[in-house]
Amino acid sequence: MKDRILAFLQAIDNDLATGLPAGEIPDLYIIGKAAIILFYDGHLSGAMTSDVDLVTIGYPPTQALQTILTRFGKDSPARKVHDLYLEAVPDVIPPLAGAFRRRCVRFVQTWQYIRVWQPDANDLATSKLKRFATKDREDIKHLCDNGFVQEDKLRQSLDEAYLWETEETGDPDRESAFANLDKVLAYLRGERRDL
Numbered sequence: 001m002k003d004r005i006l007a008f009l010q011a012i013d014n015d016l017a018t019g020l021p022a023g024e025i026p027d028l029y030i031i032g033k034a035a036i037i038l039f040y041d042g043h044l045s046g047a048m049t050s051d052v053d054l055v056t057i058g059y060p061p062t063q064a065l066q067t068i069l070t071r072f073g074k075d076s077p078a079r080k081v082h083d084l085y086l087e088a089v090p091d092v093i094p095p096l097a098g099a100f101r102r103r104c105v106r107f108v109q110t111w112q113y114i115r116v117w118q119p120d121a122n123d124l125a126t127s128k129l130k131r132f133a134t135k136d137r138e139d140i141k142h143l144c145d146n147g148f149v150q151e152d153k154l155r156q157s158l159d160e161a162y163l164w165e166t167e168e169t170g171d172p173d174r175e176s177a178f179a180n181l182d183k184v185l186a187y188l189r190g191e192r193r194d195l
Contacts, residue, residue, distance in 0.1 A: 002043035005034055005052060006109070008084045009116060012072055016064075016113035024064035029055035029104060029117045031089065031096075031127050036139050039107065039118040040148055047142070051087040055096065061088065068114075094127035097160035121148035125184070126157040129177040137195040144188050151188055155181065 009028075016026075032053035036042035051074070056065065065088075072078045072086045079085040091100075103120035119127075121143050128136035143149045158181050162174045186192040 001037050001048055005038050008082045013111040013113050026064040027115045031055055031119055035124055051085050053087050053089045055091050056088045057091055095161045096127055097123050097157045099160055122153040122157045125149050126161050129180045130173050132180045140184055141195050151185055
């Protein structure tokens with residue numbers, strides 16, 4: 001699966017060689033299952049995905065990013081060729097910590113027309129705490145079991161993700177995410193056997 005994602009990103013880079021809007025080089029912040037596979041050894045446990053989630057910062061997306069999403073998105077012919085597609089995820093949806101981009105590390109490959117960024121594992125786990133579906137719990141468990149998540153950094157990331165909400169605001173998404181954080185921290189400490 002990792003090789004398929006890398007080949008997909010190479011196809012995007014090759015496609016952009018034909019021309020970029022105003023010479024833009026798009027920054028691709030990858031999250032979701034694709035990030036687990038590509039950056040955090042998810043391929044070793046057989047993880048699979050049908051999409052590559054890209055964080056979009058601000059609205060509308062840059063022209064270059066919009067071009068990529070059109071050419072490699074869910075309804076594109078490229079999906080049939082690569083059996084993968086790009087999915088735009090606004091940074092406020094998972095939600096992500098406000099400082100997540102500063103903690104990203106550039107994933108260096110031979111690409112000339114795209115820059116791919118690896119999210120911090122704690123920020124990646126944070127992005128999964130609100131929904132906390134089965135696949136999210138599996139991803140968080142993978143990150144915990146392989147030593148990628150640290151308790152204090154995970155808590156800090158979630159605090160930053162809900163910077164404008166507090167317990168007093170009564171946001172049910174915040175309450176749910178923090179309740180799920182407690183489960184993850186208990187798992188990290190060995191107080192729970194599973195998520």
